[in-house]
Amino acid sequence: MGRAFVYVILGGGVAAGYAALEFTRRGVSHGELCIISEESVVPYERPALSKGFLLPEGIEVVLGTWVKSADVKRKTLLTATGETISYKFLIIATGARALKLEEFGLNGSDAGNVCYLRDLADATRLVDVMQSCIGGNAVVIGGGYIGMECAASLVINKLNVTMVFPEAHTMARLFTPKIASYYEDYYIAKGVKFIKGTVMSSFDMDSDGKVTAVNLKDGSWLPADMVVVGIGIRPNTALFEGQLTMEKGGIKVNGQMQASDSSVYAVGDVAAFPVKLFGETRRLEHVDSARKSARHAVAAIMDLEKTNEFDYLPFFYSRVFTLSWQFYGDNAGEVVHFGDFSGNTFGAYWVNRGNLVGSFLEGGSKEQYEAISKVTRLRPAIEDLGELEKLGLGYALAE
Numbered sequence: 001m002g003r004a005f006v007y008v009i010l011g012g013g014v015a016a017g018y019a020a021l022e023f024t025r026r027g028v029s030h031g032e033l034c035i036i037s038e039e040s041v042v043p044y045e046r047p048a049l050s051k052g053f054l055l056p057e058g059i060e061v062v063l064g065t066w067v068k069s070a071d072v073k074r075k076t077l078l079t080a081t082g083e084t085i086s087y088k089f090l091i092i093a094t095g096a097r098a099l100k101l102e103e104f105g106l107n108g109s110d111a112g113n114v115c116y117l118r119d120l121a122d123a124t125r126l127v128d129v130m131q132s133c134i135g136g137n138a139v140v141i142g143g144g145y146i147g148m149e150c151a152a153s154l155v156i157n158k159l160n161v162t163m164v165f166p167e168a169h170t171m172a173r174l175f176t177p178k179i180a181s182y183y184e185d186y187y188i189a190k191g192v193k194f195i196k197g198t199v200m201s202s203f204d205m206d207s208d209g210k211v212t213a214v215n216l217k218d219g220s221w222l223p224a225d226m227v228v229v230g231i232g233i234r235p236n237t238a239l240f241e242g243q244l245t246m247e248k249g250g251i252k253v254n255g256q257m258q259a260s261d262s263s264v265y266a267v268g269d270v271a272a273f274p275v276k277l278f279g280e281t282r283r284l285e286h287v288d289s290a291r292k293s294a295r296h297a298v299a300a301i302m303d304l305e306k307t308n309e310f311d312y313l314p315f316f317y318s319r320v321f322t323l324s325w326q327f328y329g330d331n332a333g334e335v336v337h338f339g340d341f342s343g344n345t346f347g348a349y350w351v352n353r354g355n356l357v358g359s360f361l362e363g364g365s366k367e368q369y370e371a372i373s374k375v376t377r378l379r380p381a382i383e384d385l386g387e388l389e390k391l392g393l394g395y396a397l398a399e
């Protein structure tokens with residue numbers, strides 16, 4: 001059993017969706033393009049995707065289908081249902097999976113009230129569990145994006161929330177201690193408790209297999225009606241290990257998003273691509289990079305000679321409660337904070353080897369965010385950090 005396509009997109013997440021849209025925008029003929037996804041729903045950003053799918057070109061959408069192996073030399077994928085799908089060009093958009101407690105030598109991921117959050121099925125389950133625990137205790141394991149965003153949702157839904165993580169502050173990979181303390185104070189005022197510098201060691205379970213408490217390494221104990229685990233992700237590269245070159249835990253691609261096999265492209269969370277601005281290969285775990293890398297790969301495939309190197313300015317953002325921040329560039333080097341940390345608008349610049357390389361802003365307007373994005377891309381030389389601090393946001397606005 002088998003089918004052949006010119007273009008195959010493996011994965012059904014954000015990057016896959018944007019790649020499909022770009023193909024339809026550029027024009028593919030009926031039966032040329034196929035998306036294969038394990039998930040039973042079309043890629044998420046539905047407002048955009050439904051437009052793609054309404055176009056007459058006809059994308060073959062193979063949902064609820066796990067691809068169990070890939071043969072890069074033969075240009076084929078084998079599905080769990082036994083079908084062989086062959087391609088001329090493959091876009092790998094397999095994203096990443098949530099790391100499980102078991103990968104850290106712990107147990108309990110299967111408990112009825114332990115939740116992860118990566119896909120729609122996880123989100124639906126998390127909401128169901130949360131609704132059965134209103135007024136109860138939730139323990140959030142992990143102080144990154146997922147932990148922070150879930151803690152906000154849980155507290156809004158009237159659960160008592162405690163966050164536990166090993167680092168000294170939240171969002172340790174991005175925030176400075178000063179930035180983190182602003183968000184932590186805000187969360188504390190909303191009722192969230194923080195336990196830092198320790199990790200969970202085990203769960204107490206009842207006879208139904210539900211967690212009743214979380215034991216911590218520091219010897220303390222937290223009653224729990226539900227647990228949310230957000231301890232990082234791992235790119236889904238397994239199908240291609242030994243067949244494609246890997247770097248930074250992802251599939252290494254060039255400035256056209258092309259992997260070490262010239263028929264294969266990788267986009268989104270699974271791709272390690274050259275970030276021109278920093279002169280090094282990075283793997284980013286953010287939605288903007290998923291969208292843009294996907295578009296770039298399709299442009300490169302359909303326009304082989306003409307497409308420029310992907311020139312991407314890393315961009316992350318988050319919105320929780322009434323807060324909203326954006327970050328551009330790289331958080332390397334020395335930090336200069338600016339603005340009113342007791343008010344609503346503040347930020348930071350990162351200056352590495354004499355150049356401004358990163359900017360963070362909370363509570364900015366559209367124009368202000370555009371200004372920090374623009375100035376970060378320019379990488380201006382900074383001679384006087386004190387002057388930069390004094391000018392603050394004004395520096396970006398004046399550039």
Ligand code: FAD
Nearest residue numbers: 011012013014015038066067094095268269285286287290
């Ligand atoms: P994914 O969206 O993970 O898609 C991967 C797809 O591949 C899935 O459909 C999966 O089922 C499929 N797949 C994998 N392996 C196989 C296989 N073998 N066979 C078939 N199908 C397969 N980023 C931000 O910048 N800002 C945010 O505020 C933000 N919030 C987030 C909130 C949540 C809850 C989550 C989970 C992520 C958030 N992100 C955010 C990150 C962002 O969503 C990801 O960077 C983005 O989804 C990456 O897109 P992707 O297409 O590479 O991977």
